[in-house]
Amino acid sequence: MTKLDRRDAIKALAAPLLLGPLAGTLKAATPGTGDTVTARTRSGLVIGRSTGSAIAFKGIPYGGPTGGANRFMPPTPPVPWREPLHALHDGPASPQSNPDRPRPGAGPESEDCLTLNVWTPALRDGRKRPVMVWLHGGGLWRLSAAGAYQDGTNLAAHGDVVMVSPNHRLGVLGFAWLQDKDSRFTGSASAGMLDLVQALQWVRDHAEEFGGDPDNVTILGQSGGGQKVSLLMAMPAAHGLFHKAIIQSGPAPLALEPAYASKLSGRLLDLLGIDKASTADIQKVPLESIMRAYYRIFDEIGGFGVMGVIQDFAPVVDGVTLPQHPFWNGASPLSRHIPLMIGSTRTEMTEYFLDAHPAAPQRSAEQVVHDLVPIFGDDAAGIVMHYRAAHPGAGLWEVDALIRSDWPTRLFTRRIADAQARLGGAPVFTYRMDWATGARGGLLMSPHAIDIAFALDTVGADPVEPGELDAQNRMQRQMGGAWLAFARTGNPQHRGIPAWPAYDRARPTMLFNLESKFALAPDGADLDLLEAGLPRYRVVAGGVGEAK
Template identity: 30%
Template sequence: MKSFVHSVTAFVFLLGIVLAFDSSAQTVATRVSGGWIRGIEEGPTLVFKGIPYAKPPVGALRFMPPQPMTSWKDTLSCEKFGSPASQGGGQGGLKGSEDCLSLNVYTPTTSKEAKLPVLVWVHGGSLTGGSGMGMNGHAFADDDSVVTVTINYRLGVFGFMYLGDVNKAYQSSGNNGLLDLIMALKWIKQNIAALGGDAAKVTVMGESAGAKLTSALLATPQAKGYFNQQILESGAVQCIRDSVTAKGIRQRLMTQLGVTKPADLLKISAEKLIAAQAEISNGAQGTNYFGPVIDGSVISEDPYQYIRKNKNDKVRFLIGTNKFESKMFMGFDKRLNHPDSTVLYGWFGDNYRYVLSNFETEAKKQGVDSAAIKVLTQYMYQMHSYRLANALSRAGNHTWMFRFDYKRDGTGATHADELGYVWFLPGKNNFNPAELKLAQQIHQNWVNFIKGKAPGDVNGAPWPHFVAGENNIMVFDSASGPAQLSNVYNDKTSPSSCFVLK
């Protein structure tokens, strides 16, 4: 079976425009905590690729928390991207490497006096696929004076498999991917001045799984002080799982591999682990099987409880969803067009009953097709993003919400459709004039926010703050502007986690 992650990763990589530069381009060097690094000039931007921000998580460090990178003697060549994290490569193969903890920096300057705002990109891909090279940092570095960092982090079984009951040394194994992100942010705080950035102006931005992982930073004290803004596109804290659910997914993996004890997983090869992961994920439906875990160590409680108890109104947020998020997934898994208890259990676990009940109610009102798109969009993404926005607004955080609706054929945007507009790079797209205007508008709103301002006006109308319960948002479409939604669906009986096993 073709891997859903492979399909999504290919889609995201297509959006990451690959620029061809002269191989004779000039190199540039700067010193970071580990030693000197050498990058390359790519047009107006200096690019350092594959910088190690932690020790390779292999050997004795396999399934362990990331450890700070040791120093090197000679100047380290950072002219090529590092290996992606281990993941499915299509047709049951393996792509990437366990030695994957690197980041890439796109910067206009290496002057420590520049103090430019910093954007950190956390890639999507169901937390089982993708890499930092999937998006092109030139989009923000070339013309907007934003130092752009894209990172790799451990995925799937290596990033999020709970092993805390095997040995206390592995207590945080279910959060290794999150700890990788925190380690990258620590590296940025320590080193970004040598790359033209200001460690006090860090925006962490993610889409889909990247937004989910980014939002998990809000649920752990270990992340405090490493960022002051977040941009969350199509994702919130719905990826954070309880340990029972994490163990349930692990058991499926063990059954697939034919092992009886969790400790047996520690020595199994990446090839076998990733192949088994692909099988239990069963294509698209495994999109919520892996993610951070409430392990009593890194994350100690439900994320909303933690946010309420640990208010930090100094952090600002830009959060949004797309109009018909579910349409892309319905394309991958045709069963979702007429969902029943079996398919919904595969996608939502024991939460299926909430989704099915709402779907059956809506199907009577508007027909099966429309109900499926609407309800799946609500339970996959929309409901969770608005829950988080409401919680943050009540906690006193400056928050702005958006919805991306635009589709060239008028059918409404699905998951990931906004990415090409956010990561707009002049001359590197096939936009028509109306789309070009929309891309310029969206990209500028994002730049404004990254630089610490309000997102700004859209077609002469100010982007309103999101106030809990009032649902003031900005809608991006062929005619963009602010809107106040009369109602945002929220099933109060459905847990904060999208996928639950009891």
């Protein structure tokens, strides 16, 4: 991954962390190695590759074409194939490139992107292993399931689980609200999420073939993947298709309201020269024209804005596909009995902010306040003053990093945990990942996405800062062990970490570090201050409606 790619990935809300020279090697399948293995799917035979420790199948279709007459429509079943399908390579990503600013080295993209990857220790052996369905990051508009940093080989081999990771429609193709213009497009604003529902149906139908248990499925994701987990927990179509959920640094208590979504799609039609009476003509428009219009709108709304505050094309609270905001006005009763694990890293935004503003660590207090005014308005100075007093050992750079981590990621994380716990059903477990890397002169601390490798057992898949491999492996054993325990039992407790009680009004939280520890409401006063100011801050584009 080039430096440019890395920065793009950070802006997309999720990516592996590039720290320094390579200090480890992921044990993953590579083309031309290993023995081929054949599995049966309802659409035909698929040929995967065994590495000796796990079997990998890549690019298995779980849905039909999504272009042309199927554009903006719910997914269709995959087209069956007669000859065995060689499932040896990642499927194409959903279209996401700007035609006017192509990225060097970008992977293949296609509207026909409904494929998934599977890693398993064995086929058809009746072991009924936990199934972990990893939803890739990148907000709701970028990236894919490809990449060594989210390869499932080690997770399957070391954890004795089945890992599945789907691609699905993103951005304007996955979430354009068109049904107020043409009823034939009902559900179009959740098309990309309905793709994931269909992927979960595929998992239900094929888990036993791939050595898994269809009655023990955990959905998990980091950043944008966590947003997708949040949304699935409130979707009737997904009910019963998963049994546990993990949200990493990607809480999405809110979706979009119809009025705002209608403005986005109206602008899209205007740019494409399509009037409301001819909305269906959008299915005939060249893909490049749609993507060019999308990026024009993206620039007009200010890009992705503040990470975690949804303002781009996204699922809409329509009363049917998504009956309510996932967690804003209370958690959905659909997920009352779903155990939830949710958390974040301590300084989420350091790498993104440092790349965008290399001189940021040298700012004065006045400059830090100035940079926070667009988020907090007149409250910015008081917030900085509070954090400096609450964290007397932290310099200005760290204070700013804590504020930008708490708003909105950690605050939204707490809001989801509170809402889910109030349902009084399955337990909730919260965590904060505090281990700090020394990369970039120690300025990154605990940045967004560094914990993906710990959760998925891919430490060494991307370069590791010299001297930190042992520390990262230790973090992997603690966090990865918790993720596996949770997938098996709905409780993350294991012998390698201290006692971790379920969430309640005291807000117990596991603080993962080289020496992990348990704390009660570790960010309480900071988050209380931000919570008090919520009515004055922008939490989602277009405002928030009442519970439906």
